[in-house]
Amino acid sequence: MNTISRRLSENEADLKQRFHPSSDIVFRAFALQDRTMLMLVYLDGMANVDSIETQVLRPLLHGGLPDGIDRLQSLAEALRREWVPLANVTTETSMEGLVKQVLQGNVGILADGEASALVAQVQAYEQRSIQEPSKEATLRGSKEGFVENMRTNQSLLRRRIVHADLKMESFTVGKYTQTEVALVYMQGLADEKVLESVRERLQKIELDGVIDSSYIEEWIENSSFSLFSQIQNTERPDIVSASLLQGKVALLTNGTPFALILPVSFWAGLQSADDYFERFVFVMLTRFIRYVMTFISFALPAIYVSLSTFHPEMVPSYLMISIATARENSPFPTVIEVFLMMFVFDGLQEAGVHLPNQLGPVVSIIGALVIGQAAVEAGIISTPIIIVISLTGVAAYTIPRYSAALPFRLLRYLLLFISGMFGFVGFAFGLIFLLIHLVMLESFGLPFLSPVAPLDGKRIKDLFIRYPFWMKDGRNKKGRPR
Amino acid sequence: MKRSILILLCLLSLMSASACTDFVEPNQLAFVMGTAIDQGEDGLIEISEQIVVPSKLSGPFEGGSSGDAGSSVVMSATGRDIFEASEKIQKKMSRRLMTSHRILIAVSETFFNQNDGGKLFDKLGRDPANNLRDIMIVVKGGRAKDILMLPHPMENITSIAAGKELQINGLNKFSSRQLIVEHYTDGLRPLLPVLRMEKIKADDKESRPMAVLAGFAALNKQLRVKGVLEESESFAAVWMSGKETYQGLTIPWKDGHGMLSFRLVRLKRKIRTRSCGDSKCAELRVKAQAYLLENTTSLDMSQLRNMTEVEKYMNEQIQQSFQLTMDKVQRWGPDIFGIGEQFHRRYPYWWKSRRDNWDELFKTVDVTVKSRIQLVSIGSSGGPMK
Numbered sequence: 118m119n120t121i122s123r124r125l126s127e128n129e130a131d132l133k134q135r136f137h138p139s140s141d142i143v144f145r146a147f148a149l150q151d152r153t154m155l156m157l158v159y160l161d162g163m164a165n166v167d168s169i170e171t172q173v174l175r176p177l178l179h180g181g182l183p184d185g186i187d188r189l190q191s192l193a194e195a196l197r198r199e200w201v202p203l204a205n206v207t208t209e210t211s212m213e214g215l216v217k218q219v220l221q222g223n224v225g226i227l228a229d230g231e232a233s234a235l236v237a238q239v240q241a242y243e244q245r246s247i248q249e250p251s252k253e254a255t256l257r258g259s260k261e262g263f264v265e266n267m268r269t270n271q272s273l274l275r276r277r278i279v280h281a282d283l284k285m286e287s288f289t290v291g292k293y294t295q296t297e298v299a300l301v302y303m304q305g306l307a308d309e310k311v312l313e314s315v316r317e318r319l320q321k322i323e324l325d326g327v328i329d330s331s332y333i334e335e336w337i338e339n340s341s342f343s344l345f346s347q348i349q350n351t352e353r354p355d356i357v358s359a360s361l362l363q364g365k366v367a368l369l370t371n372g373t374p375f376a377l378i379l380p381v382s383f384w385a386g387l388q389s390a391d392d393y394f395e396r397f398v399f400v401m402l403t404r405f406i407r408y409v410m411t412f413i414s415f416a417l418p419a420i421y422v423s424l425s426t427f428h429p430e431m432v433p434s435y436l437m438i439s440i441a442t443a444r445e446n447s448p449f450p451t452v453i454e455v456f457l458m459m460f461v462f463d464g465l466q467e468a469g470v471h472l473p474n475q476l477g478p479v480v481s482i483i484g485a486l487v488i489g490q491a492a493v494e495a496g497i498i499s500t501p502i503i504i505v506i507s508l509t510g511v512a513a514y515t516i517p518r519y520s521a522a523l524p525f526r527l528l529r530y531l532l533l534f535i536s537g538m539f540g541f542v543g544f545a546f547g548l549i550f551l552l553i554h555l556v557m558l559e560s561f562g563l564p565f566l567s568p569v570a571p572l573d574g575k576r577i578k579d580l581f582i583r584y585p586f587w588m589k590d591g592r593n594k595k596g597r598p599r
Numbered sequence: 600m601k602r603s604i605l606i607l608l609c610l611l612s613l614m615s616a617s618a619c620t621d622f623v624e625p626n627q628l629a630f631v632m633g634t635a636i637d638q639g640e641d642g643l644i645e646i647s648e649q650i651v652v653p654s655k656l657s658g659p660f661e662g663g664s665s666g667d668a669g670s671s672v673v674m675s676a677t678g679r680d681i682f683e684a685s686e687k688i689q690k691k692m693s694r695r696l697m698t699s700h701r702i703l704i705a706v707s708e709t710f711f712n713q714n715d716g717g718k719l720f721d722k723l724g725r726d727p728a729n730n731l732r733d734i735m736i737v738v739k740g741g742r743a744k745d746i747l748m749l750p751h752p753m754e755n756i757t758s759i760a761a762g763k764e765l766q767i768n769g770l771n772k773f774s775s776r777q778l779i780v781e782h783y784t785d786g787l788r789p790l791l792p793v794l795r796m797e798k799i800k801a802d803d804k805e806s807r808p809m810a811v812l813a814g815f816a817a818l819n820k821q822l823r824v825k826g827v828l829e830e831s832e833s834f835a836a837v838w839m840s841g842k843e844t845y846q847g848l849t850i851p852w853k854d855g856h857g858m859l860s861f862r863l864v865r866l867k868r869k870i871r872t873r874s875c876g877d878s879k880c881a882e883l884r885v886k887a888q889a890y891l892l893e894n895t896t897s898l899d900m901s902q903l904r905n906m907t908e909v910e911k912y913m914n915e916q917i918q919q920s921f922q923l924t925m926d927k928v929q930r931w932g933p934d935i936f937g938i939g940e941q942f943h944r945r946y947p948y949w950w951k952s953r954r955d956n957w958d959e960l961f962k963t964v965d966v967t968v969k970s971r972i973q974l975v976s977i978g979s980s981g982g983p984m985k
Contacts, residue, residue: 426622430699441625
């Protein structure tokens with residue numbers, strides 16, 4: 118641990134060596150009227166130099182020291198106490214501390230003959246303004262979304278929950294990125310055990326860098342090998358606020374607009390913020406559609422294959438004959454055909470995600486023409502399979518959160534594989550294994566399938582039917598307010 | 600870790616290797632839509648299967664049209680029992696026969712007359728590959744096989760046509776499942792629809808033969824046809840056996856001028872039993888709601904007096920003609936109405952000693968028919984057209 122030297126030139130040399138050969142570091146030296154040398158150290162573009170100039174430099178350079186003050190004994194002390202009209206000023210005595218402050222966008226002020234440095238908190242860097250979250254758009258409700266700056270995000274939450282019980286504990290994660298992570302919770306509502314385990318897991322993180330909250334998510338979740346994510350991510354401050362009031366815990370990460378919410382259950386992925394903004398009777402319908410579509414999104418290809426190739430007697434006669442007619446000249450077995458189509462569908466989807474906006478239509482044209490029409494006309498793919506795959510694909514989009522739909526896209530393949538081998542017997546086994554896995558899964562002590570298994574009469578009021586707010590008490594039993 | 604992954608992979612490949620032969624693609628299946636059972640030579644059974652040819656069928660995916668030529672084929676074979684005959688058909692086929700989607704089983708009347716039907720239908724109940732929803736019909740005056748071969752002006756496949764024809768006319772409960780239930784019930788005998796081939800001129804070209812419903816056959820305990828009810832009587836018999844849901848009715852008015860036509864809905868019947876002397880008596884009460892749809896008499900139906908009179912007259916007419924049908928069926932012997940079942944429930948000990956002889960005993964039982972039909976509507980216009 119190097120301390121700051123009394124000689125300015127030594128300090129300057131040390132700092133220059135540390136930052137060499139970065140070009141964005143600025144050293145500005147100037148002399149006061151009494152020949153005392155001062156030096157400002159900051160990173161260009163990260164600090165608001167204007168305020169330093171107008172409020173520190175100009176009075177010092179032009180006005181000089183006010184009368185009646187002796188020769189400077191301690192410039193830093195004097196500056197801090199008397200003359201510098203800046204709100205947030207601290208002193209640093211170690212070189213490492215100073216470097217860290219400069220890296221965060223603060224301005225260090227060094228003076229010849231001083232063994233400490235003043236740090237003016239004048240961080241100011243370009244950042245995105247608050248916009249509507251694009252991934253989780255709602256029809257009604259707040260249009261504000263989180264941004265990359267954590268302080269802004271914290272203020273978004275503070276503005277929604279105006280209560281001193283809203284706590285934000287700070288952690289620093291990442292060896293190089295030194296990312297600030299805030300543990301946000303409502304004291305008294307959040308489960309103390311959950312908080313303790315989150316704190317413990319956060320402190321155990323050993324990462325070089327935290328680029329996104331997903332890094333933290335992977336490090337602290339219970340079962341990393343599960344298909345299902347046990348932590349919810351959201352860009353919406355209203356969702357986070359609502360979750361906090363339900364006794365859940367949120368993690369804000371500097372540098373990403375995605376906040377983490379935990380613990381969550383399986384059903385959280387299938388619920389949208391709009392469910393709480395629209396009339397509850399209508400929400401009943403939308404939720405029903407969503408749940409059915411979710412089932413379709415992972416089961417339909419498997420069901421189609423089992424029905425048409427293993428149990429044709431279960432299909433209504435006319436439908437079965439229609440299917441047989443359409444599949445009369447198909448060169449591949451049904452299961453292979455379904456697999457090919459699913460693969461192509463996912464390929465198109467992946468291509469569409471990564472293409473620049475201008476090229477987006479190209480994929481849909483090629484996809485629609487080549488796969489939709491040519492393949493059917495050439496007799497390689499049969500029409501019912503196109504219907505099944507399109508329905509499956511559309512069904513997956515009814516799941517409100519992108520990341521919640523991902524496990525179902527994967528399950529689709531697994532179930533198709535096992536159904537292609539064993540028909541409904543395999544399908545049933547696949548579902549049983551899925552249920553076993555889900556029942557065993559936990560998110561920070563909360564069973565993943567709750568409130569269905571184990572049954573929780575209070576919280577189930579928000580599952581199939583969202584009861585009107587005055588009829589339900591959606592809070593976790595453990596965290597009931599005193 | 601490596602070892603367990605290897606074992607898992609081996610198991611997976613083993614599983615897929617053993618399972619991949621299990622599936623049958625739809626284009627490896629021959630969907631049987633109808634089966635005809637005829638009397639073959641030398642006491643053998645002749646089975647004919649009507650099989651869909653999907654490639655000739657323009658499915659709904661391409662926008663279907665009716666009456667596709669060659670959309671089905673009929674394959675026949677003879678054997679000592681049904682299974683043997685169908686195995687012979689299977690040997691001639693490139694695809695596996697699939698009977699689960701069958702709609703129609705047609706049996707020729709001669710077959711019923713020469714064979715004990717009970718033995719024949721053992722396979723229906725025993726083989727799980729039968730869906731038991733298929734309709735069982737009797738073909739009169741001809742071979743059942745011919746019915747399957749007839750083209751139908753509206754439907755692709757004749758079997759589908761026959762099935763729809765019964766369904767659309769409110770005749771349900773004629774499935775082979777129902778037949779099996781009736782066969783195993785002591786106090787109830789099967790009633791099967793009878794189809795007959797008839798020349799019908801459906802378009803300006805020559806008239807073509809078509810299968811039309813020609814009445815109902817009453818079968819006895821051994822599943823032999825004891826008699827065939829004519830069209831007019833079959834209406835009464837089907838209603839009284841509780842197998843019909845709606846029906847039209849036209850009766851002449853008592854002064855002989857003009858007719859009254861009704862639509863009868865909510866057809867119901869109720870059997871009441873009582874002791875009379877040392878035997879038992881039964882009363883069968885039919886109930887329905889009548890809607891007047893056509894009135895060519897001079898009656899002004901908006902008059903309450905006329906309405907009650909028409910209702911009364913209709914009941915009398917129905918009661919009278921139903922009683923005639925009842926007497927006719929009683930003369931033949933088979934209890935298609937399930938009156939025996941009512942005795943079974945009401946007087947179990949009396950029934951126990953008589954159930955084996957029910958076909959004979961039914962002839963002597965006194966059954967009266969009562970009619971309770973309500974006229975619920977006289978239609979949109981009240982009086983006769985001026």
